[in-house]
Amino acid sequence: MANTETEAFEAMLLHHQDLESQVTKRVEALLITLTTEGRYESVTADLLAYLAEQVLPHAIAEEHSIYEAANSLSNLREAVAEMIAEHRELAASVEALGRSSDPAEITILAESIRHLFATHVAKENELLLPALRADSTVSLSHLLAQMHNLTEAAQTDTLGTENRAVPDTEADLLALLLESGDLLAESGRGEEACRLVARAWVTLRTPRPELAVKVTSALHRLIRSVRTVPIELSARRSTGKTDDINTLDVRPLAPAKRHEAIFSTFDALAPGEDFLLLNDHDPRPLRYQFEAEHAGEFIWDYLEAGPRVWRVKIGRSVGTTR
Numbered sequence: 001m002a003n004t005e006t007e008a009f010e011a012m013l014l015h016h017q018d019l020e021s022q023v024t025k026r027v028e029a030l031l032i033t034l035t036t037e038g039r040y041e042s043v044t045a046d047l048l049a050y051l052a053e054q055v056l057p058h059a060i061a062e063e064h065s066i067y068e069a070a071n072s073l074s075n076l077r078e079a080v081a082e083m084i085a086e087h088r089e090l091a092a093s094v095e096a097l098g099r100s101s102d103p104a105e106i107t108i109l110a111e112s113i114r115h116l117f118a119t120h121v122a123k124e125n126e127l128l129l130p131a132l133r134a135d136s137t138v139s140l141s142h143l144l145a146q147m148h149n150l151t152e153a154a155q156t157d158t159l160g161t162e163n164r165a166v167p168d169t170e171a172d173l174l175a176l177l178l179e180s181g182d183l184l185a186e187s188g189r190g191e192e193a194c195r196l197v198a199r200a201w202v203t204l205r206t207p208r209p210e211l212a213v214k215v216t217s218a219l220h221r222l223i224r225s226v227r228t229v230p231i232e233l234s235a236r237r238s239t240g241k242t243d244d245i246n247t248l249d250v251r252p253l254a255p256a257k258r259h260e261a262i263f264s265t266f267d268a269l270a271p272g273e274d275f276l277l278l279n280d281h282d283p284r285p286l287r288y289q290f291e292a293e294h295a296g297e298f299i300w301d302y303l304e305a306g307p308r309v310w311r312v313k314i315g316r317s318v319g320t321t322r
Contacts, residue, residue, distance in 0.1 A: 008140035009133050012066075016121045019055060026050055027114040034103050044097070044106060051094045055117065059087045061150035062124075065143050070128050073135065079127055086120045098219065099259070102281030170204050174211055178218050190225030194285075197222060198292035219285055233302050249278040259286065266290075266298065266314060274299065274315025282310055296320070 026047040033040045063084060070076040090113065097109040132138045177200040184193035201215040248265050250258040258279075265275055277283065282305070290298050297320040304311040 004141045005133065005139070008144040009129060011144060012129055012140070013125055015058075016125055019058065020118055020121050022050060023047075023055065023117050024114055027110045030110050031107060034107055040103065040106070047110065048094065048098055051097075051113070056091060056094065057151050058147075059090065061147045063087065064150050065147040066124075066128065066132060069138050069143055070132060073131065076128065076131055079123065083120065083123060083128070086116060090116055090120070096258075098215075099285050100281070101223065101285065105281060171211060174200060174204055174215070178215070181218060181222055185222050185225040188225075190222060193222045194219060194226060194288050195291060198288040202289075202292040219288070223285055233305060246273075246275040247278060248275050251278060251280050259289070262286065262314075263293075266294070266316065269316040271316050271320050272318045274313050276303070277310075277312045277314055279310045279312070280308065282306065283312060290314075 026043070030040060030043045030047055033043045067080050067084065071080045093109055093113050093116065097106065097113065100106050100109060129140075132143070133140055177196060181193040181197045181200075184190070184196065197215060197218050204211070246265075248261065250261055253261060262277060262283075269275065287300055290300065297317050299313070299315040299317060301313040302311070303313055
């Protein structure tokens, strides 16, 4: 039994080492591509795919196996709560990476993901796993087998049971919709594809980070198939009269917090009110979300379209309700 427990402990450490190595390799490849001003889209997609297909399912499996075991030990409860919070932060950063089309923002997010994951894995290796190994009531070999099954379940969008009688309708329907989005984009209808995916997530939105990442990864990919259309600037730009508009500058905010701040500001508007959004890149992906969640309820006017600063007037249409 002791040998089996030692093998399980070492297998967990090796798996963590492999995950961290793969994340680091992909982040470094992305940063090099961004530095050399190459085509970074495919490298970003590769990083997103690995995070969505390997890292986040592993995180979900941990929470329902080794974290549950660790939470039963009073001296580890605070650490477990911190690690779960780090999983949520990681998922939010991956989602933000999938939305972003700005090289500077992508650089910040990629480096943040690498650092967060490395420090998180170190905590598990140096604190959590040794404590579980030392507890005679815990079977690491059992937890390893359980985590393996849960990871496979998360990767295939099941609920974590091998013989689940109830189908995962959310994941299955979302997969069909994303496939439809790909087919639309391939037929030259990228705009419709982005709108379909945005509407699908509004309809199916659940607190499931693995599904959120699939959606944002799809939008990250599909938006590049949209035919570039010249941006029409509002007449307000020529007058420079923007002092009467409440301003929300999201540039100092962490990328994962920007959409939350923008939608909170919009939700607080009364009909006929508006605010001025300042961003460091074209917030076009955000507009798809507005169209999906607030169709007919908002106005969107570009006042300045880069290259360094983007200013967009966003308002709540007259006659709508909050």
